[in-house]
Amino acid sequence: MSQFIQLHLLTSYAPSNLNRDDLGRPKTAKMGGFERLRVSSQSLKRNWRISELFKEAMAGHIGIRTKRFGVEVYEALLAADVKEKSAKEWAVMIAGVFGKGKKDSLEIEQLAHISPAEKADTLALIKLLAAENRVPTEAELKLLKADSTAVDIALFGRMLASSPAYNVEAACQVAHAISVHSVVVEDDYFTAVDDLNDGKIDSGSSHIGESGFAAALFYSYICINKSQLIANLDGNEALANQAIQALTEAAVKISPKGKQNSFASRAYASFVLAEKGSQQPRSLSVAFLKPVDAEDQATTAIEALQLQAENFDKVYGACADERYTINANKGEGSFDELAKFITQ
Structure with a gap:
């Protein structure tokens, strides 16, 4: 029990x-x-x-709750010398893993709780995409939510409406x-x-x-x-x-x-x-x-x-x-x- x-x-x-x-x-x-x-x-x-x-x-071991993760990803892609158009396109795709995107925006519609491991995986993916100058694959995007062991997420839970499989029971x-x-x-x-x-x-x-x-x-x-x-x-x-x-x-x-x-x-x-x-x-x-x-x-x-x-x-x-x-x-x-x- x-x-x-x-x-x-x-x-x-x-x-x-x-x-x-x-x-x-x-x-x-x-x-x-x-x-x-x-x-x-x-x-x-x-x-x-x-x-x-x-x-x-x-x-x-503490995550972040934000709608603006796509903005952070976009800025990191630009810093890695990815062209602006590609950076925006890829940032929308990556942010979309954690929630439904807003029209004509890098933000998602609701707050998403993102763990340190997920953020680190995202930064590693950004580095890879910039080096190979290519769009992220569906498998790579799916792996971004493979590790969510942040203590605040574990304590208080997480709901990702677009991906219920990655919800965490509080x-x-x-x-x-x-x-x-x-x-x-x-x-x-x-x-x-x-x-x-x-x-x-x-x-x-x-x-x-x-x-x-x-x-x-x-x-x-x-x-x-x-x-x-x-x-x-x-x-x-x-x-x-x-x-x-x-x-x-x-x-x-x-x-x-x-x-x-x-x-x-x-x-x-x-x-x-x-x-x-x-x-x-x-x-x-x-x-x-x-x-x-x-x-x-x-x-x-x-x-x-x-x-x-x-x-x-x-x-x-x-x-x-x-x-x-x-x-x-x-x-x-x-x-x-x-x-x-x-x-x-």
């Missing part, structure tokens, strides 16, 4: 606007009949994946982070003053605006199918463990970037419950169906989370083989030990 690693995080943010909706206000959701603050899983995953922490830990699922209590989004009315305005002619501000914000203690849930991850990485368990550890560190330390300069919304997780085993995974979000309403929200939320895990065990039997927690509020546990726990 598959081996699952589940992470349950509680992270507190002071007033901030971590993840904006179409109106520029913090994203929200109704849960248990009350409005909660929300951070989308897309926002979380992107901020983890592009963080310096994750990039340094997984250097050489080994990691990330829930939208949700506040454990009800919230009211407030408005920050602000002005900007012109430094060269001495107030003699115009005493008003040069700009007036408003921005939504709210403070919240978020519950986040991450589920990693380690067996699937190892399979996605062609059986490389050491690389899978490295990826799990890097993702976990990013999840507990990296914050969304929304309005970061205005709110300095950087936070580490205050509490982490890590579980591993072959049992069917489950979120513990039901612990917060009733909003936490207490003076000491963090302690109450931690107790509610642990109680819900215990209650699931009582009803369904052990839902995990092993557990490990760190509690930054009380200074209990160690991240180093957590990292060892999830990879052993």
Whole structure:
């Protein structure tokens, strides 16, 4: 059976606007009949994946998501002294391997996730085509997608609509982070003053605006199918463990970037419950169906989370083989030990 690693995080943010909706206000959701603050899983995953922490830990094993791969190929062909007309024709063919091309453009219609190995194979093919001054063969183009062992592709999956055979099933699922209590989004009315305005002619501000914000203690849930991850990485368990550890560190330390300069919304997780085993995974979000309403929200939320895990065990039997927690509020546990726990 598959081996699952589940992470349950509680992270507190002071007033901030971590993840904006179409109106520029913090994203929200109704849960248990009350409005909660929300951070989308897309926002979380992107901020983890592009963080310096994750990039340094997984250097050489991270792909790129882009529509503009054809532009990069075109420029590389020109640099290899391929004539402009041929370079454009070949670049369209190579980019078309990863997605349907746009009319009269080097770009493809949707974002494609391309692994370092696929990029390296493409650059090698460019060198060969330039040396032999010829069009790429169908077999050569097909080989470009033979190796996709990038850890971010293995973790979060890939869909190539034009080539379903090269899709990758995500080994990691990330829930939208949700506040454990009800919230009211407030408005920050602000002005900007012109430094060269001495107030003699115009005493008003040069700009007036408003921005939504709210403070919240978020519950986040991450589920990693380690067996699937190892399979996605062609059986490389050491690389899978490295990826799990890097993702976990990013999840507990990296914050969304929304309005970061205005709110300095950087936070580490205050509490982490890590579980591993072959049992069917489950979120513990039901612990917060009733909003936490207490003076000491963090302690109450931690107790509610642990109680819900215990209650699931009582009803369904052990839902995990092993557990490990760190509690930054009380200074209990160690991240180093957590990292060892999830990879052993």
